[in-house]
Every structure is written in structure tokens, then in C-alpha cells.
Amino acid sequence: MKVLIADDDALSRKILQDALLEWGYDIVVARDGKEAWTILERADRPNMAVLDWMMPGMYGVEICSRLRTLNLTNYIYVILLTAKNKREDIIKGLESGADDYVIKPFNYEELKLRLKIGRRIIELEQNIMRLANTDYLTGLLNRRAFLKRMTRELERCQRERAHLGIIIMDIDQFKQINDKYGHQVGDLVLQEVSATLVNSCRGYDFSGRYGGEEFILCLPGADKWSTYQIAERMRSSIECQKILLPDKKNYIKVTASFGVAAMLPDQPKSLDELIKQADDALYQAKNEGRNRVIMCPLN
Numbered sequence: 001m002k003v004l005i006a007d008d009d010a011l012s013r014k015i016l017q018d019a020l021l022e023w024g025y026d027i028v029v030a031r032d033g034k035e036a037w038t039i040l041e042r043a044d045r046p047n048m049a050v051l052d053w054m055m056p057g058m059y060g061v062e063i064c065s066r067l068r069t070l071n072l073t074n075y076i077y078v079i080l081l082t083a084k085n086k087r088e089d090i091i092k093g094l095e096s097g098a099d100d101y102v103i104k105p106f107n108y109e110e111l112k113l114r115l116k117i118g119r120r121i122i123e124l125e126q127n128i129m130r131l132a133n134t135d136y137l138t139g140l141l142n143r144r145a146f147l148k149r150m151t152r153e154l155e156r157c158q159r160e161r162a163h164l165g166i167i168i169m170d171i172d173q174f175k176q177i178n179d180k181y182g183h184q185v186g187d188l189v190l191q192e193v194s195a196t197l198v199n200s201c202r203g204y205d206f207s208g209r210y211g212g213e214e215f216i217l218c219l220p221g222a223d224k225w226s227t228y229q230i231a232e233r234m235r236s237s238i239e240c241q242k243i244l245l246p247d248k249k250n251y252i253k254v255t256a257s258f259g260v261a262a263m264l265p266d267q268p269k270s271l272d273e274l275i276k277q278a279d280d281a282l283y284q285a286k287n288e289g290r291n292r293v294i295m296c297p298l299n
């Protein structure tokens with residue numbers, strides 16, 4: 001768990017730094033309010049912050065209230081640390097959006113426990129987010145989470161004038177597998193095939209379960225030919241894959257059809273447009289006899 005320590009007093013900073021490191025936290029250190037704010041604005045911002053109230057540049061309370069107006073995707077747990085110990089100060093601190101308040105000079109045990117509370121809350125949030133974004137069966141992103149991430153990725157690629165590839169894939173005649181072997185085997189097939197997809201991806205690609213037996217992949221930076229090649233690699237891996245049945249003796253084999261589309265750096269497309277093109281290509285792959293990759297002919 002990464003924690004921001006912001007304090008303008010060098011000694012105080014050193015004490016906090018040593019304590020938090022000893023308690024197993026990763027730390028980022030800021031020497032004034034402005035620096036603290038810059039760190040909190042970054043995409044890789046820490047999940048927790050211990051902020052001194054009185055700092056040049058920006059006060060801890062001010063950082064708190066500004067932080068709470070940002071529409072962040074993840075929560076930042078803030079502990080205000082200050083020598084101010086009057087009741088109205090505490091109220092003002094909490095009112096600004098701080099989660100907790102520790103009076104200086106702090107007691108080691110107390111701060112350790114208060115950080116632990118924060119950590120518990122952040123971990124709980126992370127767990128809930130993971131459950132909300134993940135497909136239970138395959139562990140891939142669910143449709144909603146995939147589309148959300150893909151929207152961000154598409155915007156980034158357009159901004160940076162980069163290629164972006166998309167693959168939509170559907171397991172062939174999946175209904176027959178379910179009918180013949182039952183849903184338990186159907187689920188197993190979905191798990192095994194999704195694992196193969198992930199293994200055939202590059203590190204920065206991401207994938208989601210789009211529908212029942214339909215999967216979707218986003219390949220940032222990949223032009224249409226590399227996207228095609230990756231889809232072809234996936235197709236052939238799935239074709240060769242032996243899926244061991246629960247009896248641990250027999251296995252089955254499946255095939256899948258793929259539709260591929262891509263965005264060129266100088267031809268921005270909307271997410272809907274890209275998905276529609278990949279979907280149409282997939283439809284064509286099914287119509288032409290399945291177990292094949294079809295690339296959208298446009299662009």
C-alpha cells in the first residue's frame with residue numbers, strides 16, 4: 001500500500017518516513033502542499049495520505065477539500081496530522097474531507113492503528129472494485145469494465161496518434177458443447193479458452209468477456225496486420241488445445257471465429273464504430289465456415 005507523507009518539517013518527515021517504512025508501507029514524500037497536490041493529481045497516486053495541516057504552498061485541509069471535489073475512480077484515505085488540538089480545529093479538519101485526525105506529537109501505536117484502519121477500508125474498496133469489474137467465471141474484465149477501459153485507451157491512442165486493434169471472438173457451436181456435455185463442461189471450455197486468449201496477448205493488451213461465449217480484446221498500438229496475426233495465433237492455439245474433461249481421461253477440442261478491426265493514427269473512429277466493424281467481420285467469419293479470422297475490409 002502506497003502512502004503519501006506531506007510535511008514541511010524535515011524532522012517530522014523523517015520520523016514519519018521511518019515509521020511507515022518499518023510498518024511495511026511504500027511511501028512517497030512531499031515537502032510542501034504544492035508538491036503533495038502534484039503527487040495526488042498523478043495517475044499513479046497513492047491510496048492513502050498523511051498530510052500536515054500547516055504547510056507552505058497549500059494547507060493540508062485545502063488539499064483535502066480539493067481532493068474530494070475531484071471525481072476520482074479510487075478513494076484516497078486521508079489522515080490529517082497537526083499540532084492543532086482544539087475541538088473546532090478537529091471539526092474543521094474533518095469537515096474538509098479528512099477521514100481521520102492525529103495530533104502531533106503523535107503516538108506511534110496510535111498512528112500505526114489509524115493507518116491500519118485506512119488500509120482496511122482501501123483494501124475493501126479494491127476488493128469490491130475487482131468483483132464489480134471482473135467476470136466471475138473467467139477472471140477477465142466484464143463487458144462494462146472492458147468498455148470503460150477501452151474508451152480510455154481509444155482516447156489515449158487518438159491523442160498520441162497511435163494505432164489500435166480490436167478483436168472479437170466467438171467459440172464455434174458452443175451451444176452444442178453445452179447440450180452434449182452439460183454446462184459444467186461448457187464453463188470449463190470458457191475458462192480454458194479465455195486462458196489461451198490471455199496467453200496469446202502481449203503484456204499491455206487487455207481482454208473481456210463480451211457475452212456468453214464471446215470475448216473481446218483491445219490491442220493498443222497494434223496496426224491491423226499485427227492485430228490480424230495475433231488473432232490468427234489465438235485461433236490456431238485454440239484449435240490445437242485439448243480441453244481435459246472432468247473425468248480426467250477424455251478431452252474435447254473446440255474452434256473459434258474471429259473478427260478484427262483497427263484504427264489508423266490519422267483516422268479516428270468511435271468505439272461503437274470499431275466494435276461494429278469487428279462484429280461484422282466476425283459475422284462473416286461464421287458465415288464462411290467458422291474457425292477463421294476475418295479482417296474488416298474498411299480503412
Ligand SMILES: [Mg+2]
Nearest residue numbers: 008052054055
Ligand atoms: Mg507544518
